[in-house]
Amino acid sequence: MNGMGARRWESGDSFSAETRRIVAATEAMMAATAHHLSEGIENLRLKAIVHELPDFLYVKDRDSRFVFANAVVARSHGLENAAEIAGKRDFDMFDFETARRYFDIEQDIMSSGEPRIDMEELVPLPGGGTVCRLTSKIPLRNDNGEVVGLIGVSRDITERKRQEELYRGQANLLEMIARNEPLPMILEALVLMIERQMTGISGSVLLLDSEGTRLYHGAAPNLPGAYSRMIDGVAIGPKVGSCGTAAWRGETTIVADIMADPLWEDFRAMVSQFGFRSCWSTPICTSQKNVLGTFALYSKEPRRPTEHEMTLVALATHIAGIAIERKRVDDRIHFMAHHDDLTGLPNRAFLKERMAKILDQARRNNRKVTVAYIDLDNFKEINDTSGHAAGDEVLKEIAARMANCVRASDMVVRLGGDEFLVVLVHQSGHDAGIMRRLRELQKAISKPVRSEAGEIAVTSSIGIAAFPWDGATPEELLTNADRAMYRAKQLGRNTLQYHDGVVSNSVDLPLSEQEELRQAIVSNQLFLLYQPQVDVATGRIAGLEALVRWNHPTKGIVPPVKFIPLAEETGLIVPLGLWVLNEACRQARAWQDMGLTPLTIAVNVSPKQFADPDFACHVAEAIDSHRLSAHWLELEVTESVIMQDAARALSMMLSLRALGVRLSIDDFGSGYSSLAALKTFPFDRLKMDRSLVEALPADKTAVAIALAVISLAQTLKLSVLAEGVETDAQLEFLRHAGCEEAQGYRFSKPVAPEEIGVMLLARGA
Numbered sequence: 049m050n051g052m053g054a055r056r057w058e059s060g061d062s063f064s065a066e067t068r069r070i071v072a073a074t075e076a077m078m079a080a081t082a083h084h085l086s087e088g089i090e091n092l093r094l095k096a097i098v099h100e101l102p103d104f105l106y107v108k109d110r111d112s113r114f115v116f117a118n119a120v121v122a123r124s125h126g127l128e129n130a131a132e133i134a135g136k137r138d139f140d141m142f143d144f145e146t147a148r149r150y151f152d153i154e155q156d157i158m159s160s161g162e163p164r165i166d167m168e169e170l171v172p173l174p175g176g177g178t179v180c181r182l183t184s185k186i187p188l189r190n191d192n193g194e195v196v197g198l199i200g201v202s203r204d205i206t207e208r209k210r211q212e213e214l215y216r217g218q219a220n221l222l223e224m225i226a227r228n229e230p231l232p233m234i235l236e237a238l239v240l241m242i243e244r245q246m247t248g249i250s251g252s253v254l255l256l257d258s259e260g261t262r263l264y265h266g267a268a269p270n271l272p273g274a275y276s277r278m279i280d281g282v283a284i285g286p287k288v289g290s291c292g293t294a295a296w297r298g299e300t301t302i303v304a305d306i307m308a309d310p311l312w313e314d315f316r317a318m319v320s321q322f323g324f325r326s327c328w329s330t331p332i333c334t335s336q337k338n339v340l341g342t343f344a345l346y347s348k349e350p351r352r353p354t355e356h357e358m359t360l361v362a363l364a365t366h367i368a369g370i371a372i373e374r375k376r377v378d379d380r381i382h383f384m385a386h387h388d389d390l391t392g393l394p395n396r397a398f399l400k401e402r403m404a405k406i407l408d409q410a411r412r413n414n415r416k417v418t419v420a421y422i423d424l425d426n427f428k429e430i431n432d433t434s435g436h437a438a439g440d441e442v443l444k445e446i447a448a449r450m451a452n453c454v455r456a457s458d459m460v461v462r463l464g465g466d467e468f469l470v471v472l473v474h475q476s477g478h479d480a481g482i483m484r485r486l487r488e489l490q491k492a493i494s495k496p497v498r499s500e501a502g503e504i505a506v507t508s509s510i511g512i513a514a515f516p517w518d519g520a521t522p523e524e525l526l527t528n529a530d531r532a533m534y535r536a537k538q539l540g541r542n543t544l545q546y547h548d549g550v551v552s553n554s555v556d557l558p559l560s561e562q563e564e565l566r567q568a569i570v571s572n573q574l575f576l577l578y579q580p581q582v583d584v585a586t587g588r589i590a591g592l593e594a595l596v597r598w599n600h601p602t603k604g605i606v607p608p609v610k611f612i613p614l615a616e617e618t619g620l621i622v623p624l625g626l627w628v629l630n631e632a633c634r635q636a637r638a639w640q641d642m643g644l645t646p647l648t649i650a651v652n653v654s655p656k657q658f659a660d661p662d663f664a665c666h667v668a669e670a671i672d673s674h675r676l677s678a679h680w681l682e683l684e685v686t687e688s689v690i691m692q693d694a695a696r697a698l699s700m701m702l703s704l705r706a707l708g709v710r711l712s713i714d715d716f717g718s719g720y721s722s723l724a725a726l727k728t729f730p731f732d733r734l735k736m737d738r739s740l741v742e743a744l745p746a747d748k749t750a751v752a753i754a755l756a757v758i759s760l761a762q763t764l765k766l767s768v769l770a771e772g773v774e775t776d777a778q779l780e781f782l783r784h785a786g787c788e789e790a791q792g793y794r795f796s797k798p799v800a801p802e803e804i805g806v807m808l809l810a811r812g813a
């Protein structure tokens with residue numbers, strides 16, 4: 049038995065090697081001085097080593113009184129000589145509450161004989177502030193096995209904890225960016241993360257406006273609100289404090305003493321009331337080095353930042369740059385998705401978003417809404433005779449005139465080509481001026497347009513429908529206004545017609561296209577191509593996506609983007625989708641019957657199909673009739689499926705999962721991809737959108753988002769497939785990032801089933 053009594057180091061003890069070594073050394077010393085604890089340490093050769101240790105080491109007696117402590121312990125209490133600490137208690141050195149906490153723990157250890165290993169404790173420093181220590185306390189026994197004191201070993205882990213918090217904070221911020229959370233929330237979290245890494249520092253983010261002249265508030269959770277308001281909107285310049293100057297120069301501007309630095313001359317009086325003495329500001333830039341804003345740190349001490357602080361600033365500006373750039377891209381995409389390129393007018397998507405709201409408000413306020421469907425007469429002739437550039441000029445000019453003819457509360461939309469829609473919200477129950485305004489608008493359209501090809505005049509046919517009489521929904525109103533417009537055209541053009549409910553079928557042109565598609569479904573004009581999905585690690589084909597095509601009798605092969613939207617609009621997507629589902633199951637069975645290794649077949653499902661209450665039954669019938677095990681079928685849905693009616697979507701998903709079918713979320717990361725959807729809905733797989741993959745690995749923002757998406761998927765135990773992989777560089781990046789599967793032209797375009805059979809046979813499947 050050694051001098052430490054009954055407690056032995058067991059092989060399973062969870063001490064670090066260093067802790068074991070220190071305590072073993074102390075045990076040896078204690079053994080040598082079993083009866084004279086305090087003298088023993090002093091007399092041993094190991095003494096020097098113990099005092100050199102960077103870790104805290106001490107021995108206390110049964111009353112928690114220091115018997116021995118090494119030099120680090122003494123220094124932490126401001127003592128020159130380690131021997132001075134002998135006889136002292138924590139009550140002599142810490143505030144009562146802290147000392148009491150240590151005392152209670154130590155007494156418990158000594159009375160129970162049970163050590164406490166790796167306790168994380170916050171220790172107050174004599175000069176203020178706290179540090180974090182990892183402490184182990186072990187009871188010390190005499191030869192008779194009685195506890196006579198304890199040995200304490202501690203390590204300062206403050207820096208490690210900070211680093212861990214920084215990594216966690218960074219990961220959290222990237223997740224927030226990937227989840228498209230509001231920019232102010234992301235910037236605030238960023239500032240708070242940096243502030244937690246420093247002492248006595250407050251941070252702020254200012255955003256540069258689109259003209260690049262003024263800085264506006266972005267986030268400053270711990271700066272006084274009054275100060276933030278005062279600097280909100282400040283014009284940048286060569287001598288505008290730290291931030292205005294940093295944005296102007298495009299470089300870090302460190303002002304160590306605001307009260308002395310000429311850059312703050314004009315703002316000194318203003319800032320003095322808040323007590324700030326130093327401010328270090330760094331521009332936040334795009335990957336092309338364009339300034340997006342500034343990240344500033346304020347201190348009430350006049351001082352320069354440390355190297356470590358500047359490293360944190362670099363990290364913060366990098367993350368802020370990603371978040372701001374992503375937001376700007378999103379805003380731009382949103383604008384582009386909702387506006388027409390040529391005329392700048394809102395487009396069909398915008399109309400769809402706004403119209404339901406407009407009608408809701410009109411219903412609540414008992415107002416009328418007039419919808420005018422406008423088609424330019426003989427516009428095709430202008431393109432043919434004067435050229436497309438002249439046609440574009442005419443469209444732009446007419447769009448501007450129409451926008452000038454309506455009130456701010458009204459809306460002019462370009463539906464496409466030479467078709468426009470004007471939505472007029474009546475200002476009172478009896479807005480008699482509406483017809484007059486529409487006639488004025490028609491007159492404005494017909495005024496000649498000056499173009500490079502000379503003066504061009506164009507007339508218009510206008511069909512009118514009004515809420516609530518001619519339709520209760522946006523679709524009904526548009527259809528009726530459209531029909532009225534065709535009647536206007538039939539009546540000799542350059543006229544204006546009200547919807548009267550009677551429309552001749554002969555002018556109902558869109559129906560013929562619809563009829564063609566209906567025919568295509570029943571008369572076998574549709575066919576499927578299959579695109580391989582490849583295991584990134586092995587290169588083997590792991591699955592196939594079925595993609596529909598239309599072999600049109602006169603137009604040839606029509607891609608899905610040309611007819612799926614029409615199928616969606618008309619409801620034909622339900623029979624079309626059913627055909628695709630059955631055909632994919634039939635083909636999968638056929639491959640299996642040929643002896644090929646079974647593969648998952650992914651089928652796209654549209655929101656309308658998903659909303660069909662019989663959809664799960666259709667799926668069950670398809671897999672049963674083709675004797676296909678359900679787990680070989682994967683249904684791909686986009687987020688719009690969930691957004692339309694989340695409760696109904698969830699119930700449908702659960703029914704499908706009950707059948708054993710796999711579910712994947714398609715196009716993830718393309719727009720407003722939501723983390724909530726991933727958590728709430730029972731997906732098996734996430735398909736990372738082509739638009740994101742396209743930007744890899746060159747675009748830093750895309751890289752950050754892709755990494756966040758992959759890490760999210762891993763956390764949620766979803767497999768990840770990257771869509772649209774075209775290059776080796778993309779594949780290499782995805783492999784390193786831990787993405788499991790990929791699909792795209794890098795491996796194969798969508799191909800006919802026969803070719804898939806050949807591919808699989810060639811790979812020995």
Ligand SMILES: Nc1nc2c(ncn2[C@@H]2O[C@H](COP(=O)(O)O[C@H]3[C@@H](O)[C@H](n4cnc5c(=O)[nH]c(N)nc54)O[C@@H]3COP(=O)(O)O)[C@@H](O)[C@H]2O)c(=O)[nH]1
Pocket residue numbers: 579593594595596607608609612625628652653654714715738771772773774791792793794798
């Ligand atoms: N509801 C249904 N929708 C369907 C069905 N079949 C197709 N679709 C949807 O139509 C959209 C266009 O499809 P398609 O023209 O077939 O394009 C697919 C691929 O060819 C294309 N792709 C794949 N790899 C690459 C690539 O490397 N580069 C590149 N430029 N394009 C590539 O991507 C399309 C697959 O996209 P996704 O479905 O998102 O995986 C498309 O939205 C289809 O969903 C149907 O039966 N029902």
